[in-house]
Amino acid sequence: DQQVKQNSPSLSVQEGRISILNCDYTNSMFDYFLWYKKYPAEGPTFLISISSIKDKNEDGRFTVFLNKSAKHLSLHIVPSQPGDSAVYFCAATPKDNNNDMRFGAGTRLTVKP
């Protein structure tokens, strides 16, 4: 049962443009959401997170938006750089168990020079 879904397996963007990665979830108990970035042959690394009490969190070129009613979140990267090319995983944790972190299948982002 995939509770966190990333329906786009891949995304290609031109350098300097905006990258938008999407994530949907089904479990209404999720209240904290994270994005991880993964390069080949490395483990995922934390990128940015958002609590359900907010609808936006910004960190430099990265912004995460949360739409609780739609059970949808997105990661915006502006401007995109070739070094951003990686697999991005969306993750979520429920209110009653912050260690039960569920991941989506990932989206491979390619930023072309």
Place this chain on the structure above:
Amino acid sequence: DARVTQTPRHKVTEMGQEVTMRCQPILGHNTVFWYRQTMMQGLELLAYFRNRAPLDDSGMPKDRFSAEMPDATLATLKIQPSEPRDSAVYFCASGLALIRGQGLYTEAFFGQGTRLTVV
């Protein structure tokens, strides 16, 4: 430079053999996770420990998988007997228990993974 260390990085084994994967969490972290990455499912949570005690292993096939933390510096994931469908990259991650009152959260730090191939 604190990091999660996993060994081995790669393992090729024959079906039916026992496989043991090891993880050294970051010193001071009290939560350890085991994840499996597959093409179809992304990162699947297999099990996690808090203060060395297993809190949830519902993601693991119980008949063949087992996870333990013999001490605070070592977590193990064992598969016996291994099957070709177990072929995947297995990640260990560690983190600190979260304080939720103000929406704060400490992210999990991942190791580089063990790529397991069962032939």
